[in-house]
Amino acid sequence: MSRYVGLRLLQMIPVLVGVSTVVFLLVRLIPGDPATSMLGSRATSELVARVHQQFGLDLPIWRQYFNYLGNVVRGNFGESFFYQASVSSIVQARVLLTLELIGYAALLSLLIAFPFATWAALRRGGMADRIIRLFFAASLGMPSFWLGIMLTLYLSVRAQIFPSTGAGVGFQDRLWHLTLPALTIAVSITPLLVRSLRSSVIEVVASDFVTTGRAAGLRPGQLLLSYILRNSLLPLVTVFSINVGWLIGGTVIVEQLFGLPGLGSLLITSITTRDYGIIQLVTLVFALIVLMVNLLTDLAYAVLDPRVALTS
Amino acid sequence: MVGAATISACGSTAGTPSSSSSGAAGKPVYGGTLTIARTADIFTFDPYNTQDDRSIFTEMEVYDRLVKLGSDGKTIEPELATAWKIASDGLSATFDLRPNVQFSDGTPLTADDVVYSLTRAADQKGSWGFLFSPVTKVTKVSDSQVKVTLSKPFAPLLPALSTFAASIYSKANAVKWGTQMGQHPLGTGAFGLQKWDKGTQLELDKNVHYWQSGKPYLDKVVFKVVADDNSRILQLQSGAADLLDSVPPGQVASLKQKNFPVAQVNGSAVVSVILNEAKKPLNDPNVRLALSWALDRNSIAQSVYSGLATPAKSLLPSSTLYYDGNQQPAGYDLAKAKQYLQKSSVPSGFTFPVTVPSGDASTLATAQVWQAALKQIGVTLDINQLEATTAQDEYNTEKYTARISPWTNDTPDPDELMGVALDYQPQNGLHTGFHNEQARTLVTQGRAETDAAKRAAIYSQLQLIANQQQPFLPIVEVPRLYAATAQVGGFAPNTQGMYGLVNVWKVH
Numbered sequence: 001m002s003r004y005v006g007l008r009l010l011q012m013i014p015v016l017v018g019v020s021t022v023v024f025l026l027v028r029l030i031p032g033d034p035a036t037s038m039l040g041s042r043a044t045s046e047l048v049a050r051v052h053q054q055f056g057l058d059l060p061i062w063r064q065y066f067n068y069l070g071n072v073v074r075g076n077f078g079e080s081f082f083y084q085a086s087v088s089s090i091v092q093a094r095v096l097l098t099l100e101l102i103g104y105a106a107l108l109s110l111l112i113a114f115p116f117a118t119w120a121a122l123r124r125g126g127m128a129d130r131i132i133r134l135f136f137a138a139s140l141g142m143p144s145f146w147l148g149i150m151l152t153l154y155l156s157v158r159a160q161i162f163p164s165t166g167a168g169v170g171f172q173d174r175l176w177h178l179t180l181p182a183l184t185i186a187v188s189i190t191p192l193l194v195r196s197l198r199s200s201v202i203e204v205v206a207s208d209f210v211t212t213g214r215a216a217g218l219r220p221g222q223l224l225l226s227y228i229l230r231n232s233l234l235p236l237v238t239v240f241s242i243n244v245g246w247l248i249g250g251t252v253i254v255e256q257l258f259g260l261p262g263l264g265s266l267l268i269t270s271i272t273t274r275d276y277g278i279i280q281l282v283t284l285v286f287a288l289i290v291l292m293v294n295l296l297t298d299l300a301y302a303v304l305d306p307r308v309a310l311t312s
Numbered sequence: 313m314v315g316a317a318t319i320s321a322c323g324s325t326a327g328t329p330s331s332s333s334s335g336a337a338g339k340p341v342y343g344g345t346l347t348i349a350r351t352a353d354i355f356t357f358d359p360y361n362t363q364d365d366r367s368i369f370t371e372m373e374v375y376d377r378l379v380k381l382g383s384d385g386k387t388i389e390p391e392l393a394t395a396w397k398i399a400s401d402g403l404s405a406t407f408d409l410r411p412n413v414q415f416s417d418g419t420p421l422t423a424d425d426v427v428y429s430l431t432r433a434a435d436q437k438g439s440w441g442f443l444f445s446p447v448t449k450v451t452k453v454s455d456s457q458v459k460v461t462l463s464k465p466f467a468p469l470l471p472a473l474s475t476f477a478a479s480i481y482s483k484a485n486a487v488k489w490g491t492q493m494g495q496h497p498l499g500t501g502a503f504g505l506q507k508w509d510k511g512t513q514l515e516l517d518k519n520v521h522y523w524q525s526g527k528p529y530l531d532k533v534v535f536k537v538v539a540d541d542n543s544r545i546l547q548l549q550s551g552a553a554d555l556l557d558s559v560p561p562g563q564v565a566s567l568k569q570k571n572f573p574v575a576q577v578n579g580s581a582v583v584s585v586i587l588n589e590a591k592k593p594l595n596d597p598n599v600r601l602a603l604s605w606a607l608d609r610n611s612i613a614q615s616v617y618s619g620l621a622t623p624a625k626s627l628l629p630s631s632t633l634y635y636d637g638n639q640q641p642a643g644y645d646l647a648k649a650k651q652y653l654q655k656s657s658v659p660s661g662f663t664f665p666v667t668v669p670s671g672d673a674s675t676l677a678t679a680q681v682w683q684a685a686l687k688q689i690g691v692t693l694d695i696n697q698l699e700a701t702t703a704q705d706e707y708n709t710e711k712y713t714a715r716i717s718p719w720t721n722d723t724p725d726p727d728e729l730m731g732v733a734l735d736y737q738p739q740n741g742l743h744t745g746f747h748n749e750q751a752r753t754l755v756t757q758g759r760a761e762t763d764a765a766k767r768a769a770i771y772s773q774l775q776l777i778a779n780q781q782q783p784f785l786p787i788v789e790v791p792r793l794y795a796a797t798a799q800v801g802g803f804a805p806n807t808q809g810m811y812g813l814v815n816v817w818k819v820h
Binding site: 149256272 | 437439510513539543547552701702704706
């Protein structure tokens with residue numbers, strides 16, 4: 001197991017190098033550079049040249065790239081043009097909030113998906129099933145920038161239950177502040193989970209071992225929790241891991257909407273200001289999150305299904 | 313042409329503390345924190361290389377200047393200088409410094425600090441040196457007097473000294489921090505920097521050593537970054553923010569209806585079409601006039617800006633000194649537009665693109681109104697939406713064909729805009745490629761002329777040339793819009809974009 005994990009971690013290195021190379025080149029392909037965003041309309045060629053020199057942008061691109069790689073190996077991700085501070089310190093200060101938001105959104109989506117999907121599956125074809133399916137089909141079509149504003153309008157401005165902005169201080173306050181943003185993201189991914197969980201529960205319920213269990217006199221609650229749900233989890237884990245990228249994409253919009261100082265809002269600002277160093281590190285962190293979740297998914301398979309063997 | 317707007321739902325007079333419709337903010341109250349939600353964070357506190365408006369507006373709060381703009385937006389009043397004298401030959405000016413002024417850390421303001429700050433301001437290598445081009449040196453006369461020496465008479469001196477670029481800061485602090493000074497400001501303003509979480513939140517604390525007794529009222533000002541327009545408004549409604557700037561014009565009516573006072577500062581910004589004369593046939597003045605007469609300025613002011621904008625009659629914003637709206641401004645007349653086109657090099661029409669920053673709904677709608685009118689005279693307008701920084705790059709490198717963007721004054725003096733727009737030397741006529749020797753001579757004369765009547769004549773002449781040649785097509789004059797909760801009192805931003813937080817209080 002540890003050998004497997006070690007190997008998987010090693011395999012991440014070329015992927016991360018690939019991601020950073022592509023991003024390094026992509027940000028420099030977009031017209032406009034840090035000097036454009038810093039100097040605006042008053043950019044004279046003299047001022048632009050000075051900014052370029054200050055940040056090493058006057059060097060040929062291959063030299064910039066090797067300087068970047070050399071620094072990254074030494075753990076130095078450079079200076080931010082906009083914030084005038086080290087890129088890693090800025091990203092570090094924000095990464096936790098984004099991870100919390102992703103985690104909270106994932107948790108909420110599971111908490112919503114489980115009861116509804118199971119209920120729909122057990123009442124297959126009935127009124128409850130139809131209503132649940134219709135409702136989640138509709139929620140799939142709600143864009144998060146709209147849903148976030150509606151949630152703020154009704155639950156924060158009118159009902160004054162949740163705060164409309166900020167990240168909060170301390171565990172409870174943070175949880176309170178992140179509820180609406182996490183719910184906004186969760187709503188976009190829950191329908192996928194409901195759909196996959198519902199169909200796998202239906203499949204498992206029809207299988208022989210459930211009939212056997214029922215005949216052997218297992219109580220319905222025990223049967224559901226220990227046998228049906230455990231066996232329905234595998235497809236759910238797959239759907240979930242595939243959609244982690246989607247969750248991360250959700251944070252970019254939602255953080256902007258709720259004024260949360262996380263990586264998503266940082267990425268948007270940094271693209272506008274052409275803050276190359278930050279764009280490079282944030283995309284790297286996002287890539288790392290996706291890779292780690294994929295690894296955890298594979299490990300979860302082994303735990304959930306003893307037939308799955310971890311070989312590389 | 314209101315120089316200062318006071319926040320008020322029932323429209324009290326400019327410059328005086330407000331009374332809002334709810335009456336909550338009638339009398340100044342001490343203490344409390346004012347939270348302001350803005351679209352983005354600032355870059356720097358160093359005026360030397362400041363570029364963005366938000367940095368400018370924030371520097372205005374942390375630093376004072378020798379002189380300030382009066383509440384009428386035109387006269388110059390004392391600030392750190394109590395009096396000044398301009399030499400009879402116009403080649404120098406002496407300023408008496410206000411005694412017993414302290415920086416927010418308690419150290420005293422000295423003549424050396426003033427000399428240091430203004431010498432840096434007038435450095436021609438700095439981004440704003442052009443505002444002070446005839447200044448040759450700034451010297452200390454005595455502990456309470458400094459002298460500004462000029463190479464030739466310079467009429468815009470006092471207005472230039474009222475801009476953020478002439479802010480006065482601590483020399484010791486600036487030397488200590490060097491290039492990092494922009495992150496560590498120390499001024500004599502009503503508020504000092506307390507904490508800065510880059511990209512998220514900026515906190516200013518009351519300067520307990522502030523020279524105006526009894527001011528400021530607030531203990532703390534927090535600037536929060538909330539990028540989304542709708543989110544900012546919801547934050548005001550939920551009480552998470554007390555004040556917003558950059559309110560979308562379309563939201564003003566609904567905010568007023570919900571009893572959120574809206575402040576409007578008119579006359580400081582003109583939205584124009586900028587044309588690149590390197591792209592044919594835009595080098596033909598008749599073509600440019602045809603395009604200009606096809607701009608339905610009234611309808612844009614009414615429909616795009618919800619009636620909050622007014623048709624522009626000059627490239628200068630109307631609060632500028634020597635603004636002249638009578639110099640044959642173009643209006644909306646398609647018959648006239650057709651006539652000009654007939655006289656031009658492309659009588660049967662042509663096709664050209666205009667760049668609009670993506671996500672900017674007002675500019676896009678403006679372009680669409682223009683597009684519809686141009687179609688009727690046989691001209692096809694392609695609207696290109698480009699990401700803002702990409703659009704900026706396209707403009708700076710002069711690859712653009714036409715662009716719609718606002719010009720905002722930092723000083724009430726016309727020299728700031730005329731010096732870059734109609735004199736092709738510094739920035740190729742704001743990247744239009746408009747070369748006009750007569751205009752260039754007039755710009756130089758206007759800068760040196762100290763007689764007000766003669767200056768007025770020069771700038772009227774320049775505005776006439778601009779309207780006849782139309783290197784820029786002025787469209788509408790747009791206001792700066794702010795919204796607050798009814799608890800906020802005394803908020804009176806000026807045409808320079810200064811919030812004036814020193815006079816603001818919050819009922820709590």
